[in-house]
Amino acid sequence: MATKKRPKLAVWKFASCDGCQLSLLDCEDELLAVAREIEVAYFPEGFREVIKGPYDISLVEGSITTAHDAERIHKVRRMSKTVIAIGACATSGGIQALRNFKDVKEFARYVYPRPEYISTLSKSTPLSDHINVDYELRGCPISKVQLIETVSAFLNSRKPNVPSHSVCMECKRKGNICVMVAKGIPCLGPVTHAGCDALCPTYNRGCYACFGPKESPNTGSLSRWLGERSGMKDKDIMRSFRGINAYAEPFRKESEAHE
Amino acid sequence: MTQNPVKLADEVVIDRDDLQQILDVLESDGYQTIGPVIREGVMVYGELKTVFDLPVGWTDEQGPGSYRLKKSDTPTLFGYVVGAQSWKKYLYPSVSRLWRSEREGNGFSVIEEKDQFPAYAFFGARSCEISAISIQDRVFNNDKYSDYNYNEIRRKSFIVAVNCTKPAGTCFCASMDTGPKAFAGFDIALTELLTNKRHFFIAEAGSDRGASVLSRVTFRPVTKDDKALALGVHQAALRQMVRRLNTSNLAAIFSDHFDHPQWEKVSGRCLTCGNCTMVCPTCFCHTIEDKTALDGLYAERWRKWDSCFTKDFSYIHGGSIRASEKSRYRQWLTHKLVTWVEQFGTLGCVGCGRCITWCPVGIDITEEASVIMQAPDGVSPSI
Numbered sequence: 008m009a010t011k012k013r014p015k016l017a018v019w020k021f022a023s024c025d026g027c028q029l030s031l032l033d034c035e036d037e038l039l040a041v042a043r044e045i046e047v048a049y050f051p052e053g054f055r056e057v058i059k060g061p062y063d064i065s066l067v068e069g070s071i072t073t074a075h076d077a078e079r080i081h082k083v084r085r086m087s088k089t090v091i092a093i094g095a096c097a098t099s100g101g102i103q104a105l106r107n108f109k110d111v112k113e114f115a116r117y118v119y120p121r122p123e124y125i126s127t128l129s130k131s132t133p134l135s136d137h138i139n140v141d142y143e144l145r146g147c148p149i150s151k152v153q154l155i156e157t158v159s160a161f162l163n164s165r166k167p168n169v170p171s172h173s174v175c176m177e178c179k180r181k182g183n184i185c186v187m188v189a190k191g192i193p194c195l196g197p198v199t200h201a202g203c204d205a206l207c208p209t210y211n212r213g214c215y216a217c218f219g220p221k222e223s224p225n226t227g228s229l230s231r232w233l234g235e236r237s238g239m240k241d242k243d244i245m246r247s248f249r250g251i252n253a254y255a256e257p258f259r260k261e262s263e264a265h266e
Numbered sequence: 267m268t269q270n271p272v273k274l275a276d277e278v279v280i281d282r283d284d285l286q287q288i289l290d291v292l293e294s295d296g297y298q299t300i301g302p303v304i305r306e307g308v309m310v311y312g313e314l315k316t317v318f319d320l321p322v323g324w325t326d327e328q329g330p331g332s333y334r335l336k337k338s339d340t341p342t343l344f345g346y347v348v349g350a351q352s353w354k355k356y357l358y359p360s361v362s363r364l365w366r367s368e369r370e371g372n373g374f375s376v377i378e379e380k381d382q383f384p385a386y387a388f389f390g391a392r393s394c395e396i397s398a399i400s401i402q403d404r405v406f407n408n409d410k411y412s413d414y415n416y417n418e419i420r421r422k423s424f425i426v427a428v429n430c431t432k433p434a435g436t437c438f439c440a441s442m443d444t445g446p447k448a449f450a451g452f453d454i455a456l457t458e459l460l461t462n463k464r465h466f467f468i469a470e471a472g473s474d475r476g477a478s479v480l481s482r483v484t485f486r487p488v489t490k491d492d493k494a495l496a497l498g499v500h501q502a503a504l505r506q507m508v509r510r511l512n513t514s515n516l517a518a519i520f521s522d523h524f525d526h527p528q529w530e531k532v533s534g535r536c537l538t539c540g541n542c543t544m545v546c547p548t549c550f551c552h553t554i555e556d557k558t559a560l561d562g563l564y565a566e567r568w569r570k571w572d573s574c575f576t577k578d579f580s581y582i583h584g585g586s587i588r589a590s591e592k593s594r595y596r597q598w599l600t601h602k603l604v605t606w607v608e609q610f611g612t613l614g615c616v617g618c619g620r621c622i623t624w625c626p627v628g629i630d631i632t633e634e635a636s637v638i639m640q641a642p643d644g645v646s647p648s649i
């Protein structure tokens with residue numbers, strides 16, 4: 008047993024806040040079991056030791072925002088058998104993709120005393136715009152349950168149970184009271200990818216769509232209802248879709264329709 | 267107590283202040299009583315210890331996509347109807363582990379779940395809900411299949427029905443022949459009556475178990491006046507129910523109007539969120555998930571409520587059969603109102619109205635069905 012060959016794992020960071028990588032460290036109870044089955048070969052945030060590639064699994068956090076990163080992601084791809092994009096940044100461009108709706112040079116002029124030092128692309132984009140991604144884990148941050156599930160599925164050669172249906176399904180299975188229907192609180196759960204176990208509605212708040220668009224998200228119908236029934240103004244509807252996953256296509260289109 | 271024992275089909279009168287005795291007798295008989303309680307401003311089903319846990323003096327207002335609980339000016343115990351949850355929460359839990367297994371050499375051993383299923387008393391089940399339970403009985407216990415967990419819980423459960431006196435705006439049980447007055451499937455049925463001077467219940471024994479419970483509480487014989495009062499309340503409830511579903515030509519929905527333009531229209535509104543199927547007391551679909559330990563030495567099999575509104579639901583080799591929103595809405599409506607009959611010999615809808623109230627965008631099954639039943643404008647019904 009002790010000598011069995013363990014798959015090699017690397018964890019990469021691009022433009023991001025490190026929160027998703029932290030979810031891996033946060034798997035306290037499972038971390039030892041993970042380390043028994045997997046060789047953590049490259050994970051600067053967690054371990055000093057660096058084992059050279061190629062790697063069997065690469066978990067990649069962050070979006071592509073610089074020319075340098077746009078090249079580096081291809082290197083990661085070449086070194087990895089399986090690439091798993093983790094988190095809203097890696098899967099949709101993240102909160103930093105708000106720049107995609109504006110002129111990034113102008114931002115730099117306001118924020119930095121010497122904007123000429125800033126070298127950045129005009130858009131923040133998900134990994135899938137640059138390379139072939141084998142699997143995506145959504146969320147800001149990702150769910151550690153889904154992360155362990157995905158690693159476990161990989162190790163046991165089965166499909167991960169990471170459903171792409173609505174948050175509502177999780178919400179109802181939990182026995183929550185729907186905040187939309189019972190309180191008139193706007194909730195993005197019906198158009199949002201499951202995975203958080205309906206965290207916000209469980210605490211009586213509407214869903215903020217941290218996990219991005221679900222399969223077949225009918226954002227138009229939800230917006231119409233929010234406008235007509237909850238009296239939301241266009242500006243507010245625009246903002247509710249322009250959050251963590253603003254640049255995910257269905258949300259981008261919906262927010263642009265309310266500009 | 268010097269009263270005669272209550273027999274099957276007997277009706278007796280129980281004072282409001284003596285109703286607690288039913289709960290006490292059920293408890294001493296070993297039942298865990300579940301009933302309507304208020305949580306987060308909504309009526310849900312939860313553990314019921316005393317009559318005071320009931321939503322005393324509350325009533326509900328329901329419409330498409332909207333639910334509100336309001337304080338009423340009468341101290342009724344059952345002045346509201348059904349909420350988002352149904353008894354399926356207990357009979358067929360939303361998430362349950364079916365078995366566990368351990369690896370043994372090249373094979374594995376199965377560790378069965380040896381759950382001790384509790385004996386539930388469902389206190390305050392409405393007529394439509396009892397019909398829904400009998401529909402799920404046919405699903406989980408028929409010639410071909412029998413679901414062990416469901417049947418164990420079901421066999422032990424005790425049902426105290428409450429006849430509806432104030433249907434909600436989304437109820438349409440009358441047109442489905444499932445209510446508002448309970449007619450079968452209960453151990454005890456209660457009608458709540460409130461006059462200027464008196465607050466009492468007429469209790470009917472629907473089974474020997476029910477009669478035995480009633481025999482052990484304080485009651486008095488029912489009078490002609492009591493019965494007249496109850497009849498008036500039942501008739502008023504029927505009159506109040508404005509929503510209906512025309513069931514005369516449901517088959518046309520599927521056979522003749524499979525390509526009705528309304529399917530496209532409603533799919534423009536439908537969020538495919540699955541709420542309607544989750545709240546529906548007859549929907550029974552579930553998915554199976556296997557969980558494995560990282561080292562592959564241990565696995566668990568879980569069952570979770572699923573919905574025909576997800577893409578995975580119809581996923582077979584190569585993709586989802588019902589990729590379009592339209593085909594998924596059509597599956598839901600035609601299963602409830604048409605194909606269920608071929609499958610189980612009843613309709614799959616009891617008219618409880620939950621799918622209308624709890625649809626986040628207020629899609630109304632009665633409205634959709636009535637449009638789709640008609641030939642589309644300018645098209646002959648046979649295409």
Ligand code: SF4
Pocket residue numbers: 174175176178179183184185186187188194195196197205208213214541626
């Ligand atoms: S609270 Fe939000 S997530 Fe939950 S069922 Fe309602 S709309 Fe869906």
Ligand code: SF4
Pocket residue numbers: 542545546547548602614615616617618619620621622631
């Ligand atoms: S289809 Fe709707 S009205 Fe009919 S039983 Fe289900 S939830 Fe109730």
Ligand code: SF4
Pocket residue numbers: 543548549550551572573574575597598599601602
């Ligand atoms: S309507 Fe859909 S979820 Fe409900 S029982 Fe039929 S197929 Fe299953």
Ligand code: SF4
Pocket residue numbers: 535536537538539540541542543575624625626627628629
């Ligand atoms: S009919 Fe309503 S509740 Fe059902 S899936 Fe569509 S939007 Fe959701």
